[in-house]
Amino acid sequence: MLKDITIGQYLPGHSFLHKLDPRTKILAVMIYMISLFIVNNFCGLGAMLVLSIAVVLVSKIPLKFFFRGIKAIVFIVLLTVALQMFMTPGEPLWQWGFLTITREGVRQAIFMGTRLVLLVSVTSILTLTTTPISLTDGIENLLKPFQRFGMPAHELAMMMTIALRFIPTLVEETEKIMKAQSARGADFESGNLIDRAKAMIPLLVPLFLNAFKRADELAIAMEARCYHGGENRTRLRALQYGSRDAITGVLCVCMVAGAVLTRFI
Amino acid sequence: MSLEVKHVFYTYQEGSPTESHALQDICLNVDEGEFLGIVGHTGSGKSTLIQHLNGLLKPTKGDVLVDGLNINRKEAKGKLKELRMKVGIVFQYPEYQLFEETVEQDISFGPRNLGLSDTEVKQRVKESMELLKLDYKTLRKQSPFDLSGGQKRKVAIAGVLAMKPKYLVLDEPTAGLDPRGREEFLEQIAMLHRQGMTIVMVSHSMDDIARYAQQMIVMDHSRIKLQGTPQEVFSQPDVLDAAGVGVPSLTRLLLRLKEQGLDVRTDLIRMDEIKDEILRALAARGGNPSC
Numbered sequence: 001m002l003k004d005i006t007i008g009q010y011l012p013g014h015s016f017l018h019k020l021d022p023r024t025k026i027l028a029v030m031i032y033m034i035s036l037f038i039v040n041n042f043c044g045l046g047a048m049l050v051l052s053i054a055v056v057l058v059s060k061i062p063l064k065f066f067f068r069g070i071k072a073i074v075f076i077v078l079l080t081v082a083l084q085m086f087m088t089p090g091e092p093l094w095q096w097g098f099l100t101i102t103r104e105g106v107r108q109a110i111f112m113g114t115r116l117v118l119l120v121s122v123t124s125i126l127t128l129t130t131t132p133i134s135l136t137d138g139i140e141n142l143l144k145p146f147q148r149f150g151m152p153a154h155e156l157a158m159m160m161t162i163a164l165r166f167i168p169t170l171v172e173e174t175e176k177i178m179k180a181q182s183a184r185g186a187d188f189e190s191g192n193l194i195d196r197a198k199a200m201i202p203l204l205v206p207l208f209l210n211a212f213k214r215a216d217e218l219a220i221a222m223e224a225r226c227y228h229g230g231e232n233r234t235r236l237r238a239l240q241y242g243s244r245d246a247i248t249g250v251l252c253v254c255m256v257a258g259a260v261l262t263r264f265i
Numbered sequence: 266m267s268l269e270v271k272h273v274f275y276t277y278q279e280g281s282p283t284e285s286h287a288l289q290d291i292c293l294n295v296d297e298g299e300f301l302g303i304v305g306h307t308g309s310g311k312s313t314l315i316q317h318l319n320g321l322l323k324p325t326k327g328d329v330l331v332d333g334l335n336i337n338r339k340e341a342k343g344k345l346k347e348l349r350m351k352v353g354i355v356f357q358y359p360e361y362q363l364f365e366e367t368v369e370q371d372i373s374f375g376p377r378n379l380g381l382s383d384t385e386v387k388q389r390v391k392e393s394m395e396l397l398k399l400d401y402k403t404l405r406k407q408s409p410f411d412l413s414g415g416q417k418r419k420v421a422i423a424g425v426l427a428m429k430p431k432y433l434v435l436d437e438p439t440a441g442l443d444p445r446g447r448e449e450f451l452e453q454i455a456m457l458h459r460q461g462m463t464i465v466m467v468s469h470s471m472d473d474i475a476r477y478a479q480q481m482i483v484m485d486h487s488r489i490k491l492q493g494t495p496q497e498v499f500s501q502p503d504v505l506d507a508a509g510v511g512v513p514s515l516t517r518l519l520l521r522l523k524e525q526g527l528d529v530r531t532d533l534i535r536m537d538e539i540k541d542e543i544l545r546a547l548a549a550r551g552g553n554p555s556c
Contacts, residue, residue, distance in 0.1 A: 062281070179321050180362040183354040184424055185346060185378030202374065205364035209410075 009124075010131050015060040016244065017129040022138030024245040029126050031252045035259035036115055044262030045114055051255065052118045059125050069124045070117055077116050084109040132164035134237075140230075141239055154230025162218070170211065177206050266332045268295040268318055268352070268432060268465075273327035275313055287313040289487045291327070295432070295465060295480075300458050302478030302495070303467045306509040310487040311467045312357070315434050318465070319352035320345055331432075350379055353430030357437045359421035360414065368394075368412075368420050369405035375428040386427075393426040397453055415446040426457075433457065434465040439473065451477065475499065475513040475534045483508050500532040515539050522546070 012018075017025070039045055056066060070077075090104030127135065140157030147153050178188060181202045188199050270293040278284045287310045295301050305311050316322040317329050320336040329336045331348055356362070365371035369390055376386045394401045397419045404412075409420050418438075425433070435454065439447040455477055458464045468474055474481055475495050483491040483498060485508035491498045499505070499516045506512075512520070519531045519539065529546040533539045 064280075176356065177362055179316065180354075180356045180359065181374075182321060183319060183349055183356070184362075184375035185349050185428065186374070187378070202362075202364045206361050210361060 009065075009128060011061055011065065011128045013060055013129065015058060015129065017055070017059045017125065019244060020129075020248060021239055021241055021245045022130050022134045023142055023239060024241070024248050025126050025130055026135075026138050026142060028248055028252050029123055031256055032122055033119065035255050036118060038256070038259040039262050041262060041265065043265050044259060045111065047258065047262060048118060049114065052122055055122060055125060059129055061125065061128050065128060066121050066124065069120055073116065073120055077113055080116060081109045081113045084112050133161065134239075136161040136164065137235070137237075137239060154233070158230075166211075166214070169214075170207070173210060174203065174207060177203055266297050268293075268332075268463075269328075269330040270294070270314070270317065271328045271330070273314075273317060273324040273329060275310075275317070275322060276325045277313075279325065286487050288317075288324075291489055293482065293489070293492075295463060297431070297463055298461060300455075300464045300477055300479045301466070302474035302481035303465065303484065304469070304471065304474055304481065304510050305484030305490075309484040309508075311484055312436055313487075314484070315354060315436055315465065315467060318432070318434055319354055320348050321354070346379065350428050351430060352432045352434060353425040353428055354434045355422050355425050355436065355438060357440060358418075359425075359438075360409075360417035362424075363409040363417060363421055366408060367406050368399075368409050371409050371420060372424045372427050375424050379428060389427045389429065390423075393423040396426055396457065397423050399423060415442055415450075418442070419450075430462075432463045432465065434467075436467045437469065438466065439468070439470070471499075471511060471513040472515070475515070483510060485509065495534050496532045499534065519543075 036048055039048055056063070085101055085105045085108075086099055088102055088105035088108050090102035092100050092102050093106065094101045130138075136157045139160065140153050143151055143153035143156065178186075182188070186199060186202055188196070188203070191199065270291055273288055273291045274286070275288040276284055276286050291310075291314060293314075303311050303314065313322065317324060317336070318331070320329075320331075323337055331351060334344060334348065336348065363371050365374065372390045372393060373386045376389045381389070390405070391401050394404070399416065399419055404416075404420075409417060412420065422435075422438070433454075438454065439450055442450060451473055454464060454466070458477075466474070466478070478495055480493070481491075481495050481498050482489050483505065490508045491501060491504055499512050502512045502516070502520060511517075513534075515534075515536065516531065519529050519533065519542075522529050522543065523531055527543075527546050527550065529542050533542055
C-alpha cells in the first residue's frame with residue numbers, strides 16, 4: 001500500500017532528463033501544465049498526449065512507476081470523470097431517471113480525465129529524475145527574486161528539504177510500527193470504515209510521538225552545527241545552465257506556441 | 266512441532282532497479298523448547314528472516330512452516346491470527362510501539378485482539394507483568410510514556426508475552442539498555458526458556474549468545490554461513506571474522522593463550538569451564554596455578 005506513493009520518489013539514472021538543471025525541469029513542468037490547460041480541442045490534447053509519451057520514453061523510467069502513480073489517483077480520476085459526465089449541461093445523449101449524459105459532458109470528462117493522468121505522470125517524472133536535494137535547490141533559486149518582497153525563500157526550501165528527506169523515514173517507520181502491531185494481532189485491512197479508523201490509533205500515536213521527538217533532535221543537531229538560515233550560505237554544487245537547458249527551453253516555447261495554435265484549428 | 270524454514274529466498278522491491286536479495290536459500294529448524302541465537306552484522310538479513318516466522322513477510326521462494334502450517338499457502342490465510350498467537354515477535358526498540366494511556370491497556374492490546382474475555386485479558390496482563398517483574402499494582406494505571414527506557418521496553422515485551430506465544434522471537438532485545446538492565450533482562454529471557462518457551466534471539470553480542478543459546482546460526486550477505494551449537498560455531502574464528510561478527514571475549518582469551526603457547530582447548534563456552542581449563546593448562550605447564 002505504502003509503496004504505491006510515487007510522488008517524491010527518486011529513481012537514479014543517466015537519461016537526458018536526469019542531467020537537466022532542476023530549475024529548467026521545474027519551469028518546464030509549469031509550462032507543460034499551462035499548455036495542458038490551454039489546449040481545448042482533441043487535436044491539441046492528442047498532441048500533448050504524444051508529447052507526454054515522448055517525455056516518458058526519454059526519461060527511461062520503467063513504465064510501471066507511472067502505472068503505480070496513476071493507480072494511486074484512480075479514484076479521483078473516476079470521480080472527476082463521473083462528475084463531468086453527469087453534471088455538464090448540454091445536448092443529451094442518454095437519459096435514465098435524473099441521470100443525464102450530455103455530449104458536452106462526455107467531452108469534458110475525456111478532457112479532464114486525460115489532463116489529470118498526464119499531469120500526474122509528468123509531474124512524477126520531475127521527482128523521479130531529480131534528487132530531492134537538487135529539487136529544493138532549484139526551488140530556492142527560482143524563489144530568490146521574490147525574497148525582496150518578503151518571501152522566505154531559503155527557509156521554505158529548507159522546510160521542503162527536511163520534509164522530503166523524512167518521507168521515506170516516516171514510511172519506513174509506519175511499516176515498522178504496522179508490523180509490530182500486527183504481531184500483536186492488530187488488523188489494518190478488514191472491517192468497516194469505523195473499525196479501520198480505530199485500527200489506525202495504535203499506528204498513529206507512536207508515529208506522531210516519534211516524529212515530534214525526531215524534529216526536536218534534528219533542531220538541536222542543526223543548531224549544534226551552527227545553522228542560522230540562508231544568509232552567506234554557499235553551496236557545494238552551484239547550479240549552472242547548460243546546452244541541454246537551452247534545448248529544453250526552446251522546446252518549451254514551441255510547446256506553448258503549439259498549444260495556442262491548436263486553439264485556432 | 267517446530268518452526269521450519271525451507272530454502273527461503275526473499276527479495277525486496279523485486280523487479281525494480283533497487284531490488285535487493287535479503288535472504289538466499291535459508292534453511293533452518295527450530296525445535297520446541299530450544300534457544301536459538303541468530304548473529305550477523307548489520308544488513309545480513311537477520312531481521313528479514315525473523316519476520317518470516319509469523320507471516321509478516323512471505324517468502325519470494327521457499328516455504329516457512331509453523332507447527333506444520335505453511336504460511337505461504339491459502340490454508341494459512343484465515344489462520345493468521347492463530348499464527349501470530351503462536352509466534353510472538355518482539356522487534357528492535359519495541360518501546361516505540363506503545364500507544365495506550367495506561368500500561369495495563371497497552372499490554373492488553375494483544376490479548377484483546379485475540380478476542381479473549383475481559384477477565385482472561387486481565388489475568389494475562391497480570392501474569393505477563395509478573396513474569397517480567399513489573400509491579401502490577403503500582404504500574405498498571407501509569408502512562409507507559411512516563412516510565413524509564415528499560416521499563417518501557419519491559420512493558421512492550423509484556424504486551425507480546427500476554428498473547429502467550431509458544432515461540433518468542435526477540436530482535437536485539439538488549440540494544441540500548443545499560444549493563445545492569447541488560448543482565449537482568451537476559452536472565453528473565455533465560456527464565457522464560459527454562460519454563461518451556463522456545464526462544465529465537467537475534468543479537469550483536471557474541472557473549473550473550475555464547476551464554477544462553479543452545480543452537481545458533483551466523484548470517485552473512487543474506488545467507489547462513491555457519492550453523493550449529495555455540496561450541497561448534499565459535500571453534501571457527503576465521504569464518505566468524507570473515508562474516509564480520511567476531512568471537513565471544515572468553516573464546517578470544519583462549520585463542521590468545523593458545524597463540525602464546527599455552528595448551529588450552531578453545532571450544533569451551535562457559536565461564537567456569539574456561540576457568541578450570543586455564544588452571545589445568547597452567548598446572549600441566551608446571552607453573553603454580555594458585556598464584
